[in-house]
Amino acid sequence: MPADHPTILATSGGYLPGTRTRMAIGPLLHHAVELSGVHARTPRVVHLGTASGDQRWFAAELSDAAEAAGISMGHLSLFPTPSVADVEGFLAAADAVWVGGGSVANLLAVWRLHGLDEVFPRLWRAGVVLAGVSAGSICWHTGGTTDSFGPTLRPVTDGLGLLPYANGVHHDSEPARRPAVEALVADATFGRTHCTDDGVGLVYGGPEGTELVEAVTERTGASAWVVERGEDDAVVTERLAPRLLPGVR
Numbered sequence: 001m002p003a004d005h006p007t008i009l010a011t012s013g014g015y016l017p018g019t020r021t022r023m024a025i026g027p028l029l030h031h032a033v034e035l036s037g038v039h040a041r042t043p044r045v046v047h048l049g050t051a052s053g054d055q056r057w058f059a060a061e062l063s064d065a066a067e068a069a070g071i072s073m074g075h076l077s078l079f080p081t082p083s084v085a086d087v088e089g090f091l092a093a094a095d096a097v098w099v100g101g102g103s104v105a106n107l108l109a110v111w112r113l114h115g116l117d118e119v120f121p122r123l124w125r126a127g128v129v130l131a132g133v134s135a136g137s138i139c140w141h142t143g144g145t146t147d148s149f150g151p152t153l154r155p156v157t158d159g160l161g162l163l164p165y166a167n168g169v170h171h172d173s174e175p176a177r178r179p180a181v182e183a184l185v186a187d188a189t190f191g192r193t194h195c196t197d198d199g200v201g202l203v204y205g206g207p208e209g210t211e212l213v214e215a216v217t218e219r220t221g222a223s224a225w226v227v228e229r230g231e232d233d234a235v236v237t238e239r240l241a242p243r244l245l246p247g248v249r
Contacts, residue, residue: 002127006209007035008162009129010137010194011201012169013218014098018068022061025069027218027245028201029098032131033071035203036095046074046094050110051102051135054079058100078110088119096129099136105148105156107135117160124162124209131201134169140204141167143190145180153180155189163210168195171225182235185227197222200242215242 009032018024033043047062049055054077066073076090077083084090091097097120099107111117124130130140138144143157144167153176159167168181177195184190194202194212199219204212215224223239230236 003036003129003205004127005205005207006124006127006162007129008124008140008204008209009035009131009201010140010163010167010196010204011131011133012137012171012196013199013201014131014133015062015065016218018065021064021068023065025065025071027247028133028199028216029131030069030247031201031203031216031245032096032098032129035131035205036127036129038095042070042072043096044072044074044094045096045098046076046091047098047100048076048078048132048136049100049102050078051104051107052100053102053106078114082114087114087116088122091119091123092126092128094128096131097123099130099132099139101132101134101136103148104135104138104144104146104159107139108156108158108160111139111160120160121162130162137169137196137202138167141165141194144168144193145177145184153177155184157189163204164191166190166193168193168225168227170198171195172197172222181227182237185229186233186235188229190227192226192228195225195227197224200224215240216245217242218245218248220244220248 014029016026226238
């Protein structure tokens, strides 16, 4: 079931510790399903683990968590070759796509080799909710800070650009993230940059799909942030108070 308009949920969360499974589907991933508008049947989500090299053990654990949550979870692997014959058709049949974390630089390179940089804009405009965590958040933006190249954060500036902003993830849990974003905004490597603390997601929608509709969270006390250059080129940071999602423990 397509969403009413192009929708993206860009997060620094989505998974929680499980009880009968190792992990549990968190409120943020549930919210991606909710944004699709699906009802009266089992939601269909496709997970892409490209950024972590399509780790089969993780896909299996995520499938267990999804089954416990009443979600049908499919997986699109690109290593060593695409796991389905019709990649676009497989993704188009989903209510939501969830992209996992890892190396956003590697993810973007592999996606472009397989033409997903052309597929995702079509899916987005058709109403498939695009969502993800960390690398799966940055990829929808113009770019963001990444440790794809080593422990020192560097900018990536060749994101898919569906959203005309840069993106910062793990803004509160990794000490180098905040100053890295501020420095890249200060030197104009990044323009307006939207950042999330762990457990926070940004919902983009509106007629064109690029409007920041709200910030949501599965973790109390966490925030979203807008970082941009203000008057006299000074870096200005604005806190966005996120809405607490149902099911927060």
